[in-house]
Amino acid sequence: xxxxxxxxxxxxxxxxxxxxxxxxxxxxxxxxxxxxxxxxxxxxxxxxxxxxxxxxxxxxxxxxxxxxxxxxxxxxxxxxxxxxxxxxxxxxxxxxxxxxxxxxxxxxxxxxxxxxxxxxxxxxxx
Numbered sequence: 716x717x718x719x720x721x722x723x724x725x726x727x728x729x730x731x732x733x734x735x736x737x738x739x740x741x742x743x744x745x746x747x748x749x750x751x752x753x754x755x756x757x758x759x760x761x762x763x764x765x766x767x768x769x770x771x772x773x774x775x776x777x778x779x780x781x782x783x784x785x786x787x788x789x790x791x792x793x794x795x796x797x798x799x800x801x802x803x804x805x806x807x808x809x810x811x812x813x814x815x816x817x818x819x820x821x822x823x824x825x826x827x828x829x830x831x832x833x834x835x836x837x838x839x840x841x
Contacts, residue, residue: 722835735809
């Protein structure tokens with residue numbers, strides 16, 4: 716099970732840090748990603764990292780503002796979000812996929828992920 720936390724209400728320009736923890740499963744060898752879904756829109760890829768944390772990827776819309784990090788010792792993955800904009804408002808989900816190959820080829824596709832967290836709401840006011 717994945718548990719996402721850290722969402723909340725923040726003013727534009729502010730920061731938030733989301734965390735995703737696993738219970739009953741080690742995330743060490745899983746590639747991880749954050750997706751988000753705004754009302755009336757499809758779920759979209761935000762950021763991802765390989766199992767080691769050595770390689771990261773970002774959607775163009777968040778590059779330079781968001782940072783994903785994976786801590787295998789703590790069995791967590793985090794998303795540091797800065798310079799938040801109203802258009803970042805969404806429910807944010809963490810996801811895990813075991814196959815590094817699948818992640819490298821299809822990281823932006825929701826259907827390839829093995830596990831999902833329940834989502835945490837981020838609201839950015841203008």
